[in-house]
Amino acid sequence: MLNGIRIIEFEALGPAPFASMMLAELGAEVITIHRANAATTPAKSDASLLDTAKKSIVLDLKSTADVALAKALVQSSDALIEGMRPGVMERLGLGPSDIHAIAPKVIYGRMTGWGQSGPRALQAGHDLNYISLSGAAWYASNPTEAPFTPPTLVGDIGGGALYLVIGVLAGILNARETGKGCVVDAAIVDGSAHMMNLLMSLNALGGLSETRGQSMLDGPHWSRTYACADGKFMSVQCLEPKFYQEFLTCLKLEHDPKFAQQFNAKEWPVLTARLAGVFATESQSYWTSVFAGTDACVAPVLSPQQAQSDPHIADRHIWHDQGGHLRAALAPRFSNWTPHGAGVIPEKDAHRDEIIQDLHTKGLL
Numbered sequence: 001m002l003n004g005i006r007i008i009e010f011e012a013l014g015p016a017p018f019a020s021m022m023l024a025e026l027g028a029e030v031i032t033i034h035r036a037n038a039a040t041t042p043a044k045s046d047a048s049l050l051d052t053a054k055k056s057i058v059l060d061l062k063s064t065a066d067v068a069l070a071k072a073l074v075q076s077s078d079a080l081i082e083g084m085r086p087g088v089m090e091r092l093g094l095g096p097s098d099i100h101a102i103a104p105k106v107i108y109g110r111m112t113g114w115g116q117s118g119p120r121a122l123q124a125g126h127d128l129n130y131i132s133l134s135g136a137a138w139y140a141s142n143p144t145e146a147p148f149t150p151p152t153l154v155g156d157i158g159g160g161a162l163y164l165v166i167g168v169l170a171g172i173l174n175a176r177e178t179g180k181g182c183v184v185d186a187a188i189v190d191g192s193a194h195m196m197n198l199l200m201s202l203n204a205l206g207g208l209s210e211t212r213g214q215s216m217l218d219g220p221h222w223s224r225t226y227a228c229a230d231g232k233f234m235s236v237q238c239l240e241p242k243f244y245q246e247f248l249t250c251l252k253l254e255h256d257p258k259f260a261q262q263f264n265a266k267e268w269p270v271l272t273a274r275l276a277g278v279f280a281t282e283s284q285s286y287w288t289s290v291f292a293g294t295d296a297c298v299a300p301v302l303s304p305q306q307a308q309s310d311p312h313i314a315d316r317h318i319w320h321d322q323g324g325h326l327r328a329a330l331a332p333r334f335s336n337w338t339p340h341g342a343g344v345i346p347e348k349d350a351h352r353d354e355i356i357q358d359l360h361t362k363g364l365l
Contacts, residue, residue, distance in 0.1 A: 001337050002028035005078050005172065008070075009054070010061075010094075011035050012083030014152070015160035015188065016111040017050040020081050022165055024053035025330045025339055031077075031355060033070055034348045036060035049325055053343025055351035061092050072364040073355070074099055078175075079107035079168050086116050096183045107171035108183045111164050113155075115187030127155035127188070134159070136192035139199065142224060143213020159192030214265055221271035222247065222262065225301055232284035233301035234291075236275075247296035251278060304328075 005028040009020040024030035032054045059066040071094070074080050080099065082089055089095045096108045113130045114120040131137045131154050132147070140147040167184035175181050199217070202208040207216035217223050222244055225233045238247040244262050248254040261267050279287060284300050291298040302310060304326055308319040318329050323345065330339050359365040
């Protein structure tokens with residue numbers, strides 16, 4: 001889908017390489033500049049999965065010659081992606097003004113937690129910090145529990161990497177029309193707040209309260225997970241009355257007057273406790289069979305490994321093994337294009353000769 005687009009990625013952690021991996025999986029040519037003598041991290045083996053479908057060259061960005069090589073690479077590209085703290089690329093002589101002086105059409109994609117400006121811009125932080133400050137973690141648990149979300153998903157990936165992908169692609173389209181590049185300031189604190197707009201739209205329906213546990217999606221007995229007899233969990237979220245009625249019918253509770261009060265917030269704690277007692281009587285597999293094929297909006301809570309065996313997940317080939325690592329297939333899907341497998345994870349510096357020869361051919365070296 002992105003054939004003909006070249007992206008230069010400066011090695012970083014987390015959302016920036018995820019964004020460039022997604023662009024590579026969509027068909028863009030992504031060249032990763034891996035740092036010479038980069039510090040080894042505990043997750044180094046897993047992080048290599050984010051190099052899928054990319055090309056690699058190792059450069060020492062403290063070397064004048066290698067910085068010149070990096071600039072030549074950027075001149076040959078449509079966009080670059082970097083995930084350094086604000087000011088680092090400028091100190092290396094690779095900031096936006098340095099790049100746009102030699103490549104005015106290039107899109108300069110910047111991935112940070114706090115953004116390029118603001119009182120926290122130079123502070124350290126992680127996913128949970130960004131989404132906590134932005135408001136995105138506020139409804140992220142049952143009301144009596146401390147807010148917590150699945151690590152990296154809401155912030156690093158949702159509010160960070162995916163917004164960077166959108167920004168880079170939008171910038172490329174604009175540059176093709178105007179001939180001018182731009183800087184994309186993709187901050188996790190921005191993106192995670194923006195994602196809240198869907199939830200904030202419930203304000204117009206009277207369904208959102210600042211008090212945790214009193215909103216349509218974080219308080220009701222019909223919008224949460226329940227523990228089963230085997231210690232596993234089932235998820236329930238039957239918001240619409242017709243789906244809620246089907247849920248009650250599956251549990252043989254359709255004639256219970258208390259459960260008939262679906263939107264009575266005063267009853268939610270009591271009904272939650274009752275449902276907790278019901279689900280605790282049987283195993284996850286039992287409840288999965290009870291709700292199978294219904295519109296009750298109930299599904300088991302599975303680990304990625306367990307999800308691999310689910311009939312629906314298996315039918316869509318969502319999870320698969322790649323070199324001993326479990327990974328998910330590219331999303332979204334296209335009617336006119338199928339990705340060619342998951343791509344190869346390159347060794348660092350594997351494409352040096354090819355990359356340098358290409359730059360010579362283009363007259364950039």
